[in-house]
Amino acid sequence: MGRAKITIVGAGNVGATCAHWCAAAELGDIVLLDIPAAGDMPKGKALDLMQSSPIMGFDSNIVGATDYAASANSDVVVITAGIPRKPGMSRDDLLATNAKIVGSVAEQVKATSPNAIVIVVSNPLDAMVQRALQVTGFPPARVFGQAGVLDTARYRTFLAMELGVSVEDVSALLMGGHGDTMVPMPSCTSVGGIPIRRLLAEDKLQAIVQRARDGGAEIVSLLKTGSAYYAPAAATAQMVEAIVRDKKRIIPVAAYCDKEYGVGGYYVGVPAILGAKGVEKIVELELDPEERKAFDHSVSAVKSLVATMNELMSKA
């Protein structure tokens, strides 16, 4: 069996770092794609990364390009194209610019890699995945977004820091949209199999939940020039791995929910089984009344963002 072909669109911070993690894990051959105005930058990053392979010990062909011909017939396409936010901005402020960018990328992906599984990373995430679905017309199982793996990783990191334990033993779930309304789920959080509420006082837990929610903004305020990329790229690489190795992982995915959770045809973070076919199953949990309320609130924020986007796109 040949290697998987993975295209990463957007050779900026998240895209190039994702190429790095994917190559280091030998997930396949990689095409790093950007716009013609980027000049030789994608080629330079790809060659530089390739030259790390004898040292790091991985076999992966990595090429940079500004032409979709190089990415033809990819198995997986990761879309990181778009602008990041700066201090003082919300992810939603990126809507108008990135909806156009993601729409144009999705058109090219549809034309050149019609069978690909598409993972959207560009923000505002939940609306950008919807845009990619609208434009590609691919089945929703093959178009989804990365958000929850990152948000959950932040939550797990803060819990491990607080408890002074290995991050590997912290297992957690986070649902809802990738914005201020995301819903960490203490009821689905455990450490070494022990429910979190048996280890941590409620006020400390709530402070960590809030820090996880604000995790993206915290990095933006530290970096000042853009947003996080190491952890977002690692989260995306984990999703690529679940697909190319058909791992059937249960992870939070910004997946298309229609009847599921009564969402009605929008993307929102839910636990899902990710494998070679993409989103193979959405796992439906019974939510307790408080979680349900927070989830519904998050879904309504996603719906109104998508409505704004659809209006903008209909005028474009």
Ligand SMILES: NC(=O)C1=CN([C@@H]2O[C@H](COP(=O)(O)OP(=O)(O)OC[C@H]3O[C@@H](n4cnc5c(N)ncnc54)[C@H](O)[C@@H]3O)[C@@H](O)[C@H]2O)C=CC1
């Ligand atoms: N879903 C998530 O959890 C996360 C999402 N993000 C989002 O990812 C996006 C990228 O962030 P960074 O890599 O930090 O930004 P960046 O500015 O470093 O890189 C973006 C790249 O996209 C390229 N680009 C712009 N238009 C393009 C097009 N039409 N086709 C191909 N490439 C195009 C730019 O030339 C640039 O190289 C942002 O929208 C950011 O908000 C970032 C972190 C986490």
Ligand SMILES: O=C([O-])CC(=O)C(=O)O
């Ligand atoms: O905060 C941002 O703008 C980037 C992002 O989505 C994250 O790091 O969670």
